[in-house]
Amino acid sequence: MYAYSEFDEDFVRARVRQFRDQVERRIDGRLTEDEFRPLRLMNGLYLQLHAYMLRVAIPYGTLNARQMRQLAMIAERWDRGYGHFTTRQNIQFNWPRLRDVPDILDALADVGMHAIQTSGNCVRNVTADHFAGAAADEVADPRPYAELMRQWSTDHPEFQFLPRKFKIAISGGAEDRAVTRAHDIGLRLVRKGDETGFEVSVGGGLGRTPMLGRVIRDFLPEADLLPYLEAILGVYNRLGRRDNKYKARIKIAVHEIGLETLRDEVEVRFAQTRAEFGGADRALLAGIAGHFAPPALPDGPETIPPGSPAFRAWCDTNLAAHRRADHAIVTVSLKTPGQVPGDASAWQMRLLADLAERYGHDEIRISHRQNVVLPHVRKADLPAVFAALADAGLAAANAGHISDIIACPGLDYCALATARSIPVAQQIAQHFEALKIEHEVGPLRLNISGCINACAHHHVAEIGILGLERAGVETYQITLGGDPTQNAAIGQRTGPGFAADEIVGAVERIVLAYLALRRDADETFGEAFRRVGLGPFQQVLYECKETDDAA
């Protein structure tokens, strides 16, 4: 895993010193709030509905045990004992005090972490496949490229004031686990003969105008990554709209000027940037790649040891195929029904750090699905890992199932939200736990956003829920058939929304309709939806509702 160079260390410490001074000047009145606000946002400090919130980047979702313990320490010492993992592989502390934030940033720097560019109109935290370096279907580990992009984009002088924020995701597997098509730039590692490169898509984004990224280059040789990205960003910086915040993302530029025109402009700029880079990026990447050498995995049995029904159920849902048959990738669900999706207590963070050290080669990943991943666990060690997780309330056997809900913080925390997400997620998860049909239903993504900005990626879930406010009352719209993978699709809206006390019943009707109409247990919700369309689901949603209302 990447360790800060002297340059990184000096840069991050200097930023903390600057921010400490800025906080002091805000408190003693030398800076007005208007002057201070952009400075605090550049360092990840937001002011939310009830408190400040500090958003800390977890670059490409990778942590080691020491870093996880430091996050636990920060949560206990300066916050309320927990943190919230987000869909952009960040952790958010919901209750920091202004005076403490410079100390928190110093504590992060102690373990090679920061909150830089977690806000603002700049290149945000580069996100990656959470199974990177471990997945059986991997073309190449995306993390060295993600770290290269982190270094390139951090404080990049040309790209600190883009028309709008800019999100990049990179996936290394045959399956796209990084939702690349929903990002401003999506990168998928691919092979062409013996050569490794990227399929580059551009103009993806959810929010009020959901669009899937379109392929601007089907094969970009990996050596050209940074010059090509710099060309896209340069063209966007010039052509992106600055007159209307809602039309400022690159997706609107792609829509308005057309992919072909954008591609031509990018190629012209790329001819220049490619010459300018002159190989420095290649040398940097070679140095970075050494930090991501795969761990030396000991041999072991390729079968999972026997165990209780609970252990077997957990193995069925929470393990993914490792490139080594005697190892497994463990997803630790932060979605125990009734809990706040993505929250972890300091104590749980420490336990996960201990498990990573003892059984997982000191590697931890945070997934965009708001779970924690131990990417390299020997199959022989799975019973011990499961037992420790169960003691900590972390053994929910639901990864990828309906109660593994992505939920944004919603109106319980967020100043932008229009409705609450967390209570709805809790109710749905508890309802399906009580019904005991989750394993019969099988894989099913359900995402809940508390406003149109779509932080929870509801458009690309098989069941998406969007919370809105209508005349002082929360209402929840449903979309069906979204897909975040390489077969990306934007979900289709079923019709009018549902009140807070109707939404759980509506989801149940959708799920029961799917069970009734699927061809067999192997036909997933997404496949069934593509076959039958919205019609049967609209029927159970709205005809039943009318009957209920009439009764």
Add this chain to the structure above:
Amino acid sequence: MSRIAMPVVVAANDLFDGDPVWMTPGGNWSRSLADAEVIGDPAGAEARLAAAMAQADRVVGAYMAEVRPGPFGPVPVDFRERVRARGPAPFALPAQAAE
């Protein structure tokens, strides 16, 4: 400047901890909406807001929030303001160590 209907309260966030706060009749700040001064005339509201914005050493982002009278003090008209006044739901926190 303001087109919102009267009466209103003046709301802000505390500079140091970000807590929601409301301006009291004495010009201080309270963490309870029940303590807030309810202002009925637009000119008075503008004056109180100006006074609030001058207290940049104590609060951030002062603004007016429309209220209606309730049995236990003012009740915000806007849904978001009601949530803000009530505070976050008391969620079950993630599991803690036994002691």
